[in-house]
Amino acid sequence: MIIPKTREEIELMRESALIVSKTLGMLAAEVKPGVTTLHLDKLAEEFIRDHGAEPGFLGMYDFPNTLCMSPNAQVVHGIPNDKPLEEGDIISIDCGAKKHGFYGDHAYTFPVGKIDPETEKLLKVTKESLYVGIREFKAGNRVGDVGFAIQQYAEKHGFGVVRELVGHGLGEKMHEDPEMPNYGKRGRGKKFVEGMVVAIEPMINAGTHRIKQLRDGWTILTADNKPSAHFEHDVALVDGKPELLSTFHYIYEALGISSDEEDEFRATSINFND
Template sequence: MIIIKTPEEIEKMRAAGRLLASCHQEIKKRIKPGVTTWEIDQFVEKYLEEHGAVPEQKGYHGYEYATCASVNDVICHGFPKKEPLKEGDIVTIDMVVNLDGWLADSAWSYPVGTVSPEAQALLETTEESLYRGIEKAVIGNRIGDISNAIQTFAEGRGYSVVRQFIGHGIGSEMHEAPEVPHYGPAGKGPRLKEGMVLTIEPMLNIGRYEAKVDADGWTARTVDGSLSAQYEHTLAITKDGPLILTKL
């Protein structure tokens, strides 16, 4: 069942989203060669605690960390590690913030130092594909209109769209209805209504779209070792268009 949020509930999620966005701004300053994703994870946990929030995914189905940290060929759900990031890596930091019982979810991919033109193009296309999807998140459209806008743009640039992991509704629970794929035909799926709150979180690969999961049961990688990137916002469907909750 899709849960429609009241304006008051959306404002509470917006507060969580602003905190999350400010945390990402701090992360951006810290991502550089020699830093470990473990250090980033520790920073996030402390930052949220100082601001009266908690990392929602810590403890989720036994997950042990405040963030997911996915480097290079890791698509999503990578564990923070004590291995230093290297010049030319790309790393996605994904987190869900719980502030006063309401959630916001956002992932962002970062270049580590100077990256290759190939990696930079992947980052730019993935971020742009997110905004192409957000443009379609208006009352009266369907979920498939978001999905198709992302797939059409990404594949038009020569990238593949991950199918195994998708966006979702969100509120006081991390995963709510509806599911939000980043591929598929326009005009399909639930119709968008005022008060729906969604995550849109396309993951694009340079190579094939398929994912394989490591023995840890979490870390998802590209099957061919190609680079992967992800950008994600939480947004509300409003009468004035999509309202991005996870930005300042």
């Protein structure tokens, strides 16, 4: 059952989402060769708690850490460890936080130093497919419209769209209805309703869409061991249109990147200096 949120609840969710966004922005400057994912995980937990929130993933379904850290061929749900990142790696950092009883859930795939052109294209297309999907999250549309748009965009560029892992509704629980696949058919699935909040998160592979799981019971990898990228935003349906609750602004600020990609989805009242 879809649980629409009031305007007041959406603002509380925005606060949780922005804590996650700020956490990723803090980590952006720390992602470099020689750094371990376990070190980044400890930085994130401290940052989230310092901002009056709780890590959203820590202990959920018995997950042992604050961040899901998934390098290279790992798609999602990688467990932080002591292996240093290397030049040319990519690393998906998926982070959650809970404040005022509501969750934020947000992800970005970072290059580690200089990466090869094909992997750079994978990151670019995956992030672009996220916004392609967000545009379809609007009054009158259905779940399948978002999935169809993401799938068509990614496959047009020769990449594989993961089927078994999906986005989801978000609220007082990390995972609410509806499931939000990154593939589908137009006009199919649950209809979007005013006030609903979802996490849209394309997981796109350089090669096959097929995946496998490590014996740790968490880590998901591509079946052909080619790289995978993952980007995620929290989005509310407000006045029939998609409105971002999360942002990559803090990441771009840390990395010196100029971008207007979020402008069409951003509430005019947001002040990133708050």
